[in-house]
Amino acid sequence: xxxxxxxxxxxxxxxxxxxxxxxxxxxxxxxxxxxxxxxxxxxxxxxxxxxxxxxxxxxxxxxxxxxxxxxxxxxxxxxxxxxxxxxxxxxxxxxxxxxxxxxxxxxxxxxxxxxxxxxxxxxxxxxxxxxxxxxxxxxxxxxxxxxxxxxxxxx
Amino acid sequence: xxxxxxxxxxxxxxxxxxxxxxxxxxxxxxxxxxxxxxxxxxxxxxxxxxxxxxxxxxxxxxxxxxxxxxxxxxxxxxxxxxxxxxxxxxxxxxxxxxxxxxxxxxxxxxxxxxxxxxxxxxxxxxxxxxxxxxxxxxxxxxxxxxxxxxxxxxxxxxxxxxxxxxxxxxxxxxxxxxxxxxxxxxxxxxxxxxxxxxxxxxxxxxxxxxxxxxxxxxxxxxxxxxxxxxxxxxxxxxxxxxxxxxxxxxxxxxxxxxxxxxxxxxxxxxxxxxxxxxxxxxxxxxxxxxxxxxxxxxxxxxxxxxxxxxxxxxxxxxxxxxxxxxxxxxxxxxxxxxxxxxxxxxxxxxxxxxxxxxxxxxxxxxxxxxxxxxxxxxxxxxxxxxxxxxxxxxxxxxxxxxxxxxxxxxxxxxxxxxxxxxxxxxxxxxxxxxxxxxxxxxxxx
Numbered sequence: 001x002x003x004x005x006x007x008x009x010x011x012x013x014x015x016x017x018x019x020x021x022x023x024x025x026x027x028x029x030x031x032x033x034x035x036x037x038x039x040x041x042x043x044x045x046x047x048x049x050x051x052x053x054x055x056x057x058x059x060x061x062x063x064x065x066x067x068x069x070x071x072x073x074x075x076x077x078x079x080x081x082x083x084x085x086x087x088x089x090x091x092x093x094x095x096x097x098x099x100x101x102x103x104x105x106x107x108x109x110x111x112x113x114x115x116x117x118x119x120x121x122x123x124x125x126x127x128x129x130x131x132x133x134x135x136x137x138x139x140x141x142x143x144x145x146x147x148x149x150x151x152x153x154x155x
Numbered sequence: 156x157x158x159x160x161x162x163x164x165x166x167x168x169x170x171x172x173x174x175x176x177x178x179x180x181x182x183x184x185x186x187x188x189x190x191x192x193x194x195x196x197x198x199x200x201x202x203x204x205x206x207x208x209x210x211x212x213x214x215x216x217x218x219x220x221x222x223x224x225x226x227x228x229x230x231x232x233x234x235x236x237x238x239x240x241x242x243x244x245x246x247x248x249x250x251x252x253x254x255x256x257x258x259x260x261x262x263x264x265x266x267x268x269x270x271x272x273x274x275x276x277x278x279x280x281x282x283x284x285x286x287x288x289x290x291x292x293x294x295x296x297x298x299x300x301x302x303x304x305x306x307x308x309x310x311x312x313x314x315x316x317x318x319x320x321x322x323x324x325x326x327x328x329x330x331x332x333x334x335x336x337x338x339x340x341x342x343x344x345x346x347x348x349x350x351x352x353x354x355x356x357x358x359x360x361x362x363x364x365x366x367x368x369x370x371x372x373x374x375x376x377x378x379x380x381x382x383x384x385x386x387x388x389x390x391x392x393x394x395x396x397x398x399x400x401x402x403x404x405x406x407x408x409x410x411x412x413x414x415x416x417x418x419x420x421x422x423x424x425x426x427x428x429x430x431x432x433x434x435x436x437x438x439x440x441x442x443x444x445x446x447x448x449x450x451x452x453x454x455x456x457x458x459x460x461x462x463x464x465x466x467x468x469x470x471x472x473x474x475x476x477x478x479x480x481x482x483x484x485x486x487x488x489x490x491x492x493x494x495x496x497x498x499x500x501x502x503x504x505x506x507x508x509x510x511x512x513x514x515x516x517x518x519x520x521x522x523x524x525x526x527x528x529x530x531x532x533x534x535x536x537x538x539x540x541x542x543x544x545x546x547x548x549x550x551x552x553x554x555x556x557x558x559x560x561x562x563x564x565x566x567x568x569x570x571x572x573x574x575x576x577x578x579x580x581x582x583x584x585x586x587x588x589x590x591x592x593x594x595x596x597x598x599x600x
Contacts, residue, residue, distance in 0.1 A: 059288060061566040064281035067235070067380070070242055071285070072372035 001149050003111045004104040006140065007125040009133035013038045014048055016091035020056070023048050023090050033121045036131050037094045044101065044124060044131040046094035056085060056093070101126045102135070112140050160456040163197045167453055175492040182438040185445025185496075192452035202455060203448045208522070210454045211503060213447040216324040216410045217317075221443065222435055223413025224314055227391060228274045229434040230420045234385040235378040237278035240266065242375035245286045250367030252290055252360040256297050257349050259283060263301050264308025264345055267555075269396065272309035272316055276302065276555045280562045289369045290362050295568050298559055299578050300352060303547050305555045307348060307586075310543035311341040313409060314399065317443075317554075318489075318498040318542040320409075325502040326527045326535045329403035336536050340593045344544075344586045351582070387423040391416050446499045454503050463508035472512060475599050478533040479591060485541030486587050490548030498542045505534060533598040540590045547583045550575040 012026050014037045026035060027050055034049035055063065057077040062068060068075075078085075100118045102111045104127045111123050115137055122136040143149065170188035174181045192198050198210070206212030231237075244262050248254035259279070266275040283301060287294035309315035313323045313330045319337075322328065379385055398405075398412035421431055453459050470476035481501070488497045506526050510516050513528040527535065546553025550560055550572050560570050 059285060061281050061284040061288060064562045064566055065285065066232075066238070066278075067378070070238060070374045070376075070378040072289075072369060072374070074369075074372070 001108045001143075002104070003102045003106050003108050003123075003125050003135055004132070005149055006108055006111075006143060007104065007133040007135050008139065011036075011134045013131065014090050014094075015039070016045060016089060016094070018090045019086065020053070020088045020090065020093060021086045024053050027053065036124050036134065037090055038131050042130045044099065044126055044129065046091075046096045047099050047124070048090055048094045052093055052095065099124065103127065104132050108135075108140065108143070111135050115140070157456065159197055160458050160461075162195060163192065163452045163456045164458050166191050166195075166197075167449055167458075170449060171492075171496060174496060180438075181493065182442040182445065185442050185449065187445075189445040189448035189452075192449055198448070198452040198455045203451050206451070210451050211325065211447070211506065212451050213444055214321065214324050216408050217320050217447075218440060218443055219410040220314070220320050220324070220408075220413045221317065222440060223410065223415075223417040224271055225274075225435045226417035226431060227388075227395065227413070227420050228270050230384075230424050230426075230431060231270075231388040231392065232274070232278060233380065234388055235380045236385060236388065237266070237275070238282050238378040239375045241279050241282035241286070242373045242378055245370050245373060246375065250290065250362070250370035252287070252292055252297070252362060253353065253357050255286065255370075256300055256356070257352055259297070259301055260304035260349060260352070261345075264304045264311075267305045267308035268311045268315045268341075269392070271314070272305045273554045273558055276305045276559050277562070280559045281566070284563065284566050284568065286370055286373070289373075290366045292360065292362065293568065294566075295563065295570050295574065296356075296578075298563055298568075298570060299575055302556050302559050302575075303348065303579065303582060304345070306543060306547045306553050307341060307345055309555075310540060311337050312399075314413075316543045316546075318494055319539055321495075321498050321502050322535055322539050323409065325506055326532075327523045328527065328535065330399040330409060331403055333539075336597070337539060340540070340590060343593075344589060347585075347589070348582065384424065388420060391420045391423065394419070442495070443499075446496050450499050450503045453500070454507065459500075459503050460507050463504050463511070466504070467508055467511060474512070474530045474533060475595070477512075478537045478594055478598070481534050482537035482541040482590060482594065483587065485538050486545030486548065486583065489542045489545030490552045490583070494542045494546055494553060498538065501538050501542075505531060505538065533594055536598075537590075537594060540594070541587070544583055544586055544590065547579050547586075548576070549579060552579070 012030055012032065012035060014023055014026065014035050016037055016039060023035065034047055036044055037046040037048055039045050058068070059075070059078070100114055100120050101124045102114060104125050114120070115123050122134045125132045125135050166188050170184050173179050173184045189203070193200050193203055202210050203212055240262050241259065244258040245255045248258050263275055263279055280298060280301065283297060284294045287297055306316070310319070311333070313319050313328070313333045319333060323333065395412055395416035398415065399409060402409055402412050421428060424431060466477070470480060485497065485501065509526045509528060509531045512530040513519065513525060514530060516525060519525040519528055546556065550556050550570060556575070563570050
């Protein structure tokens with residue numbers, strides 16, 4: 001069984017030119033925690049997830065701090081509503097490195113292993129650098145519980 | 156010079172150029188240079204690793220002192236002590252920007268003198284940014300002064316700045332000697348520095364009651380993550396400092412004290428050794444190892460001796476001339492390139508020329524006494540003051556500067572090279588002027 005057997009090809013994607021506000025909207029609407037960013041030719045160029053939006057809500061220096069527990073109780077989260085931040089293109093905020101991907105023809109077990117190792121909710125499936133779709137934990141779990149693709153060849 | 160000498164000099168100059176231009180990572184360069192020196196037979200492995208009477212080899216005293224202090228500081232880091240100090244300082248200043256700045260400079264200078272200045276600023280800088288953001292002020296000018304304070308404070312002691320660690324080890328200088336010689340001039344420089352901040356900025360930065368109250372509400376008690384571990388760390392740091400004060404009298408090397416402290420803090424720390432040891436800045440350690448081997452290669456083939464004789468010729472063996480040349484030359488060199496390779500080379504050079512400078516070499520009981528004879532001693536201090544303070548000239552002059560620049564930039568407040576130079580250059584020139592007078596008064600008057 002390969003990753004391509006389980007991949008969801010109709011999942012939403014972002015373009016580098018989309019704004020943060022649009023990305024946040026897609027993230028909440030589809031209940032996806034991490035979205036692939038693809039360019040016009042369909043190449044996977046980055047990813048933007050819930051954590052990236054959360055990071056924007058913190059004080060700007062928070063990324064360098066070990067903890068924020070000593071800040072005054074009145075400190076809130078930064079509001080994306082009134083900031084020009086809202087109009088920031090996805091390209092400025094997305095992660096370009098450390099994307100967890102698997103080639104379409106890799107074993108589904110390899111996809112599962114990467115998901116576990118990198119604590120990802122899902123993994124992006126690619127073919128020659130182009131995004132094919134995504135493979136979620138749930139897709140693998142349902143295949144484990146209720147196999148529709150035949151029996152595994154290992155003991 | 157022999158062809159081997161030219162080869163060694165070629166490797167060294169190429170490595171220096173790569174490090175200065177940052178084309179390749181400095182640790183990779185230093186290790187590659189060291190490996191080449193041994194592979195090409197310029198120096199044999201035994202001499203490089205263990206040294207001989209003439210060649211120092213890898214200075215394990217420096218290496219283990221660095222590692223010991225890194226372990227102690229990294230365990231302490233997790234307790235929140237540094238954040239506590241920063242917040243407490245801000246609250247003592249009642250949220251007023253300039254008193255906070257002077258307090259931060261003082262805390263940073265003291266912590267930099269007692270621990271390592273890079274780690275100190277690495278931990279204090281982010282907290283300073285949050286505090287000045289709360290005051291709705293641009294944190295950059297304040298960070299610049301904290302960087303300057305950190306390098307000033309680090310100059311005062313043997314453990315404060317890596318150049319001093321190398322100098323102390325190579326010239327057999329004790330912790331208390333650093334306090335006696337560098338201490339008074341650093342105190343004077345710091346007082347002048349704080350006075351200038353007060354005069355220059357006291358009126359310029361005023362904030363409203365609302366912002367000041369925001370800073371007063373910071374809760375330093377919540378910064379401490381683990382009270383038990385904090386007290387253990389403070390106890391170990393206290394013991395290590397007592398050890399440093401007494402190491403000369405006890406005939407123990409500073410590295411022994413730091414290693415004992417590191418061992419004790421690891422025994423008292425619930426985490427396993429893997430977590431603690433992983434936090435050691437291994438690239439820095441290997442950078443030093445590579446440099447020491449390269450410098451040993453240069454000494455072995457006689458390049459350093461030739462340079463040393465050239466230096467004596469130029470200054471006609473005058474201790475005063477040599478002291479002043481080394482002070483200013485070290486400062487300029489340290490402002491432009493990393494001061495560690497410079498000091499490692501200069502230290503080897505001074506070791507070679509020390510016997511030739513001594514008025515009566517036979518008057519010294521041992522080789523260890525001879526490298527710190529009366530004529531060369533002021534030059535060692537000039538090297539320390541010049542290399543440490545010279546790091547304040549530019550934004551790339553010292554590791555602490557580079558570390559804070561990175562933090563500040565990632566927090567959305569980039570420190571410009573020119574903006575740093577505007578304060579760093581004139582202040583450092585003034586401070587070096589003071590050092591010139593001080594060294595003259597102390598050793599030649």
